[in-house]
Amino acid sequence: MLTAVKNQVRVCMLSVKYNIMREMLNKVTFLTNVTFMILNNGSILIQWFILFRLREDIGGYTMREVILLWGLTAASFGLSHILFARVYSLPELIVSGKLDSYLVQPKSVLLGVMTSATDISAIGDLLYGVILLAAGGLGVRGFMMSLLFVVTGMIILTAFAVLLGSLSFWFVRVDMLSGQMIMGLVSFATYPDGIFRGISRFLLYFVMPVGMVVYHPVHILVRFDAGMLLTVLGYACLLSVAAAAVFYRGLRRYASSSLMEARM
């Protein structure tokens, strides 16, 4: 059992490694992609400098908390798109019947699909996020904990994308809705939760998992709460299990398009 898991993880890591190596063939394109993504993300800070000129705190957040919010969001989003970029195009694979090449491989279908692509510009997102977290004045222990939240955020984002993408096994045209839900989640994740009240706040914590990806982690980093930490860890595990269960339940309904395709 342990050997099987070890082998599976090894195959996944190799898959990601070769994805990155393939993208690095053109070094100039690779470097401009990464560098410009960091600059692109960095320009958003202008918005916050302007807003903090108008008010000292926004939704209970100071500039430091906003930096942590952005750091966690960018790093989680980046890590998810480096390791599991394909989950964000899962609906297209399902609807166009392109899962065949993954079904014949002697490894987990879901992990095979997830690790089959890398979004190279996401390296810029990850680096930018980590730089912001390091600049967030957390100390060594706090910084290590923020890295743990980058991993939980990545797991929750990926699982949420798998869950939404798997709906394509039952419904057509989920791709656009799925993409917009993910981008909506990321948009909400970059604004303080204190500006949302009532039903919108409920939705952000219980329907879109924004609360678990960034809001709770930022609160924990500012003021440690063991109960909240366990809640985030438990939620990440539960959502992953639920996403895998929905994917494999849907896979039974999958119909091939008899498309001849080779994976290299």
Added chain:
Amino acid sequence: MSGQEKNAVSKTGVLNGKKWRKYRVIYRSVLMENLQYAANIALGFFGYFVFIFIFIKLWDYMYQEPGELIAGYSKEQMIWYVMMTEMMWFGSNASAVARQVKTDIRGGNIAYLMNKPYHYTLYILAKYTGEWSVRLPMFAGLAVVIGTVLVGPVPAFKIITVPAMVVCIILGLTINAVLQICISLLSFWIEDATPFRWLYDKLLLVVGTIFPLEIFPRTAQAFFKLTPIYPVCYGPAKLIVDFGPEKCIEILAVQALYLAAGCGLMFFIYRKGVKKLYVNGG
């Protein structure tokens, strides 16, 4: 000016109607195609709604006193400003233009398109105009509904000013598309010009769509007025939330200058770029 450009513009400099007929046909065919997929476009409403919802909440928080002004804008004006700039952003989908140019150049499809009896860049512009002709009115309708329900009507809005606003919006969208094409044409030299487009997009998004220029320090305002932010984002949205005849003339004049310079640059880059084209067989 290349032979194709000469075809598009007559010797006297006056646009020749017959030469433009092919672009009208391209425009009409894309328009008809997009009308078939209007339901798909409506699926994009969710993203727009999320963005606007966030900004309504944000400005609700920022304006703590009733009747308070920030940079000379009331809360309603500020939210309508963002709604209008975002309406143009979501309703035009100009990044699709850039993506197509990049894909045509990288994939080699440009070799087929450049030999057709039209100028490639004008073909892309005609297609793009056909796309936003369907998208933009849909997003405008949604913006009016969301704005009226969640914020209230635009203060001191006069229906008589609508034609000037429409001209200003159309010019703004066209300038944006021309500049996006200019950036994407850099793919002739570098394999992927997308990173440069990110920076341009972010400049428009962060500085142009989220805040009116008056919110920035005076020195920054003077600088931003020289950038595409002024004719593409600020100008059209400013006229909608705070119309003034003098401001309108000023914005239209800047847009005309930008469009002329942008088109000149676009033709220049294209002419230089196609000389660099190297097509692999296949």
